[in-house]
Amino acid sequence: MNAPTGRLADSLVLPQPYLLFLGDTVEASYAKTAFGLADWAPDRCVGEMAIGGCTVTTGLARLSPADARAAGARSVVIGVANQGGVLADSWVAALIDAMEAGLDVVSGLHVRLASVPALAEAARRTGQRLIDVRTPPAGIPIGNGRKRSGKRLLTVGTDCALGKKYTALALHRAFVQRGIDADFRATGQTGIMIAGGGIPMDAVISDFEAGAAEILSPDAPDAHWDVVEGQGSIFNPAYAAVSLGLLHGSQPDVFVVCHDPARTVILGMESFAMPSVDEVIDLTIRLGSRTNPAIRCGGVSLNTSAYSAEEAEALMAAESERLGLPVADPIRGGAAFDALVDSCLA
Amino acid sequence: MNAPTGRLADSLVLPQPYLLFLGDTVEASYAKTAFGLADWAPDRCVGEMAIGGCTVTTGLARLSPADARAAGARSVVIGVANQGGVLADSWVAALIDAMEAGLDVVSGLHVRLASVPALAEAARRTGQRLIDVRTPPAGIPIGNGRKRSGKRLLTVGTDCALGKKYTALALHRAFVQRGIDADFRATGQTGIMIAGGGIPMDAVISDFEAGAAEILSPDAPDAHWDVVEGQGSIFNPAYAAVSLGLLHGSQPDVFVVCHDPARTVILGMESFAMPSVDEVIDLTIRLGSRTNPAIRCGGVSLNTSAYSAEEAEALMAAESERLGLPVADPIRGGAAFDALVDSCLA
Structure with missing residues (x-):
């Protein structure tokens, strides 16, 4: 396919x-x-x-x-x-x-x-x-793990519903504005309608999860970027299967961690603390290197909607200093977001 | 449910x-x-x-x-x-x-x-x-991550098709022979027919994978053991989604790593080296501790069908020494297998 x-x-x-x-x-x-x-x-x-x-x-x-x-x-x-x-x-x-x-x-x-x-x-x-669009297409193959041509970015999260789709859309838009040949690859129903296509990854049968991610970002010219919308979190006790299949099959060169600093527990699961951004970076590299040994973290997308502009700026600066990576809120944009885009494309 | x-x-x-x-x-x-x-x-x-x-x-x-x-x-x-x-x-x-x-x-x-x-x-x-039996039942819920009562063992693998079902059956039989209240929990079609029930985990929709594993080993008396048949491998580029959902939802207290020392590459994927047993132990603890912080490795089940009895014994002894864990081939049984059972129940 x-x-x-x-x-x-x-x-x-x-x-x-x-x-x-x-x-x-x-x-x-x-x-x-x-x-x-x-x-x-x-x-x-x-x-x-x-x-x-x-x-x-x-x-x-x-x-x-x-x-x-x-x-x-x-x-x-x-x-x-x-x-x-x-x-x-x-x-x-x-x-x-x-x-x-x-x-x-x-x-x-x-x-x-x-x-x-x-x-x-x-x-x-x-x-x-x-x-x-919630129904996956027929004929999704089992994953084969073959390295595909072209570049890929995947947004990953510390949890569900904190900005993975928005971040992928914003990064894709920024890539295109810089003249880069790029596609947004959608994995949920809203994203699929925006992209004009894609696969609802959470509705795919488990055995075919990585295979679905593989056909979602097919071979492409070397300079082409696929910006893949992430799903769930490898730390989410309900949805990690979706996230790992998507990570393996997307074989990303770069990932961006999406996080909401105001959230303390996993959505709907009071007994599960949110993982730290550091843990997500570490485990994503560990798991993602199975299908792309060159995987790296491009930076962090912080959902700062719960903070004032001043608080958000201080928070992003402190996180960037602490992690040694660009940290931006794509909704706020600005120089911090430009730096995140630079880092992803570096 | x-x-x-x-x-x-x-x-x-x-x-x-x-x-x-x-x-x-x-x-x-x-x-x-x-x-x-x-x-x-x-x-x-x-x-x-x-x-x-x-x-x-x-x-x-x-x-x-x-x-x-x-x-x-x-x-x-x-x-x-x-x-x-x-x-x-x-x-x-x-x-x-x-x-x-x-x-x-x-x-x-x-x-x-x-x-x-x-x-x-x-x-x-x-x-x-x-x-x-390849069709999952209707009404599988989304996972909730809640800790369930009773004890659970999961067989995990360095790859597919190297003895996870057989190991789980042999451990379950040994548990029962020792007078322990235990159930074999089946996750594939042959196991399901043997157990008289279960869930074909690879046929479950990804979003429900952990939830399916949760209902497969429901709350049980404190001394009861569920011995859960593993699927795939978290290192398998095609099937890791199945394996991680099963690990999270099974929330095992103990896992046993199943490995075939004669296999050098992932089945059907020549470009992927087999992971080491050590790597599987390490990553299984890391991922499994999300839903059961007390998870531990009970030992290793080695498929030594490619070796003579003497070679197999030497191999198992050397691996056991190296890992500091019991290593046995359940098909060969003997004192090594008894030691593996002891370790799982310790």
């Missing part, structure tokens, strides 16, 4: 560009996916679509499905969630309209699109696809 | 005792599963069943499905494989006879039983179940 030039296999790629579906939402926080796409992948979005009652906008042009199709859209992405994760009847009707206009439907919701009878029926009738 | 007394949840238990199905095989090596069951789980087997042409026997009574059912059998186990992994038509007819006699069908083959139309139809008609 490996493509020879850094291109993902077709089965891992979503139909693009997108029309963003906002439903009838009146709360911007429910439309996080749509905002994430408009922010991180504006070139993949032709516009937005809503139904009666919606008061939220991404700022993109509001288009009918037919106009979106005429503008090149190939799919409508459900950019909104509601409580309970179910699809409202009013949404279903709008999505069927979109399919009749020639658009596939892409969803990151827990509910599988084909489990909604009206959508399944419309898919059969129109020939359009129902794509659940 | 945790049972309070060391009992597995019903969804993880196979219908027993078994009637062993030998098909029409003329090669004993094709009937390895049947021989393994007759050897390791004779109390779970009421007899064997064959069809015309079969020249192989486990030595158990040959019974018709109806007689087996009358003798208490609750399932017929496909104890034979053939080239290509398909089910011969003649086998299908015999399995349908067994279902009509009131037996469920248990299979460890790659082909799913329900994908054979005649079997699926017979299951609907008779109400008997088609059970593929």
Whole structure:
């Protein structure tokens, strides 16, 4: 399945560009996916679509499905969630309209699109696809450990949900701004929609976890960088299997440790202390060197959202001094983030 | 799903005792599963069943499905494989006879039983179940990391396929012979049929890998031992995700390293050197201490099948001296194996 030039296999790629579906939402926080796409992948979005009652906008042009199709859209992405994760009847009707206009439907919701009878029926009738990005593609191979060409960066974490996706996106954007040929490789549903493809690594069968990571960053030109979105943490008692398979299969040259200094225990596991950044660096090198003996730490991404600008700056400076590595908060950016990018590319 | 007394949840238990199905095989090596069951789980087997042409026997009574059912059998186990992994038509007819006699069908083959139309139809008609032990049960939870009561031993490996299942079975048998309350916890299809239940850990979705290991060895009395069959190796570039999830979720008090001294590279991966036993001990303690800070190495199980008795003895003695730990080959048994058992229980 490996493509020879850094291109993902077709089965891992979503139909693009997108029309963003906002439903009838009146709360911007429910439309996080749509905002994430408009922010991180504006070139993949032709516009937005809503139904009666919606008061939220991404700022993109509001288009009918037919106009979106005429503008090149190939799919409508459900950019909104509601409580309970179910699809409202009013949404279903709008999505069927979109399919009749020639658009596939892409969803990151827990509910599988084909489990909604009206959508399944419309898919059969129109020939359009129902794509659940939480479902891994078929045909993932067992890992083979073969060293691939091109460069790879992986974001790793002291825990879940503290900035691994955001850090990978920010580093990828910075690489591209410096003229580097780079791809963001997505491993979770939001990232996959932003990237226009990828593999939901936590949904892959364990035996194929490393193999999935291998096909996610295929052979590429020597100067090309894949920036791979990390998942979980090798110190997380529930999710370390995902993290280690991703580490082995990604065979990163460089990793960046993502950490939230305000967090003291593992999310949802009060009896487990957070590991230190030092421990994560040490163990990631130890485990990652199995498939890439040249692995090194590029620096640390600190989630300082709980701190004032002054506190954050002092914290990052102290950590950088202590570790001898660049430490930055990609949301704050600045010289510290530039130094982190420099270090990754060094 | 945790049972309070060391009992597995019903969804993880196979219908027993078994009637062993030998098909029409003329090669004993094709009937390895049947021989393994007759050897390791004779109390779970009421007899064997064959069809015309079969020249192989486990030595158990040959019974018709109806007689087996009358003798208490609750399932017929496909104890034979053939080239290509398909089910011969003649086998299908015999399995349908067994279902009509009131037996469920248990299979460890790659082909799913329900994908054979005649079997699926017979299951609907008779109400008997088609059970593929390669398919994990539904409802596996995310891991929670909670420390469970009772004692646990896990066999780990320098690689795949070098004796982790056999070592766990031999240790479990030795524990029981010493009057210890112990269960063998199976993680692969052959082990699951021997144990009469378990979870095929390599087929579990990555996100649930540690959670699966947690429900496989539930809370038990303080003096009870679960002897857990290991999978893969944390040093195997393809399968480490399985191994780490199993290690975290099993939270073993003791582990035994299984190694084949004649193997120089990872099975099927010529460019990966085998890790040393020392490295496996060190990294297993490091990773395993996340969920059980008291984890320790009980000793080493050496697969010495490539050596003469004299060579094997010298090899084991030298390794034991070097490591300061008991080293034994459970197939050879003897005082060295007794010492390994002592060390595990110390």
